[in-house]
Amino acid sequence: MASDLTTARWLRRVDRTEGPIYLAILRALETAIGEGELQPGEQLPPQRTVAGVLGVDFTTVTRAYSAARARGLVEGAVGRGTFVAGRTDDDEVGMIDLSMNLPPPPKGLNFAALLKETARSVLERTDAQALMAYHPGAGSIAQRSAGATWLAPCLGEVSPDRMLLAPGAQSVLAAILDMTMRRGDALIVEPLTYPGVRAIAAHRGLRLLACPVDAEGFKPEDLARLCAEQDPKAIYCIPTLQNPTATTMGLERRREIARVARTAGVPIIEDDAYGRLPTAPLPALASLAPDLTWYVATTSKCLSPGLRTAFVAAPSAAAARDLSEALRAISLMTSPLTAAIATAWIREGAAERLLAAIRTEAAERQAIARAILPQATGQADGIHLWLDLPDHWPGERLREVAHRRGLSLVTADAFAAGPNHRNGLRISLGGPPKQSVLTLALQGVAAILAARPDDRRLVV
Incomplete structure (x- = not known):
């Protein structure tokens, strides 16, 4: 009985206040599976145990379990009990x-085949001990050159000494904000912006200034006004396929925003996570104001989040070195294996x-x-x-x-x-x-x- 009660902890989620109790049990089970409290293959407590814990009829629990089975949440084995269903290529269970x-x-x-093939090739031509050792934080010249090649449709030609390899965009954004801002400083953002930047700002004690936008992003006159009145230390934006509104800033608007930032002397942090998705990408802000813009492009949204790899174009070679040191303090280095895979994909055309x-x-x-x-x-x-x-x-x-x-x-x-x-x-x-x-x-x-x-x- 003690073991059954241990596996029935998810029953605390049962909310009896809305609807029939069997649906309350079903919703609690669905939530526990969706949030990972119950894992595929895990055995559920016997129906009589659930009935006893909740103080309900056995038939009520039977109805809930049957509904869960019909939804593909659980599966039964005669003589063995009821188990959380596993995920397969042909079915998605839970949330x-x-x-x-x-x-x-x-x-x-076939993504799995491509990944296996590239990983095998990397391991065959690279000493495994060297691959899994500590590597330069900014990435090798080959990796930085691959980043410049990958981003050329958005940035144009960029010298590798301005490029960095980084373990995802979040650590890059944290490092840039650490370098450019102090507690209490103001950061201009879109009214709806990337939650990761909100989290960094809250943790660092930065003030977020929401600049009014229209269908193309920042309104230039409002951006100029905020720059003049609020003394912001940086401007953060997502010009292409903005997160969350999915809008894209047109070329002329990009030129206007670059002019406003240059006139005000305020650096731009351009988050171009989605920049490579369009077949004909617009020039990045960083191509219009390269000496003023920190350009951050993760591979998570256009290739795979599991790569945990981002490329950064800094305003100058000196700024790239400074950012490399800041990143080293936060995350030390990018995973060598995934960085090698991303580099191979770019260089060999697979990306x-x-x-x-x-x-x-x-x-x-x-x-x-x-x-x-x-x-x-x-x-x-x-x-x-x-x-x-x-x-x-x-x-x-x-x-x-x-x-x-x-x-x-x-x-x-x-x-x-x-x-x-x-x-x-x-x-x-x-x-x-x-x-x-x-x-x-x-x-x-x-x-x-x-x-x-x-x-x-x-x-x-």
Whole structure:
């Protein structure tokens, strides 16, 4: 009995206040699986144990377990009990994640085979002991040159001595803000901005100044006013496929923003996580004001987050050396193996093939999204879209209802730089493994939004 009670800890999640108790048990089980409290293959407590713990009829628990089996959350084995279902290539159980921005599976390309082949090739031609030793924090000349090649469509030609290799964009942004700002300093951002920068600013005691935007990003006159009145130490923005609103700053607007920053003498931190996704990328701000801009481009959104690799173009070779030292204090170095894989992919052309396959899949997923949620805004070459919400759908309530329906969503409050912001929802299209799963998830979102938050049918 003690062992059964240990495996029944998830039952504390059962909320008896809404709907039939069997649905409350089902929702608690679904949440525990979705959040990782219950892992694939883990055995659930016997139904009689659950009935005893909750003080309900045995038939109520049987109904809940049967509903969970019908949803693919659990599977039974005669004489052995009930187990959390495992994930397979053909089925996704538990929560469907529309909250995490990931590149979708590449269309027509076997990613696992490519990764295995490259890793094997790297290990065959490199001494394993040397590969797994400490490496220069800024990356080798070969790695920095590969970064310059990869970013050339956005940046043009960049000298490798201005380039750095880094373990992901988050550590780079933290290091740059450490170098350029002190507690209490002001950082200009978009009204809805990357949550990672919000977290860094909160931890470092920085002030976020939300600059008004339109369909192309910062309004130049408002940016100039903030620079003149607030003495900001930097301007942070995402000009291409902005996170979360999916807008892209046009070329003339980029020139205007570069002129404002140069006139004010305020450096730009350009987060170009999505810059390589468009087939014809616009020139980066860093190509218009190279001596004023810190350019950060992770591979997480256009190749794979597992690479944990970002490339940085600093305003000068001296600035690159300073950033290398700052990064060393934070993260020491990039993983040598994943850096070697990313470099090999770029140098051998595999990165471009992978990117093309991701673009194809992303375009198909955007088409699916436009058909189901025509009111959402996005671009065919992006991996997320934005949906403005009516005032009667507060973000917290929407997330709660969606969670009960097996959907993980992220709303505007996660991105807000200030109290008065748009009420909306960022929908990430790359997480579901198949288009059919994405379609079901988007149809679920549409069904939720078609109802009112107080509709009792939403709890089912």
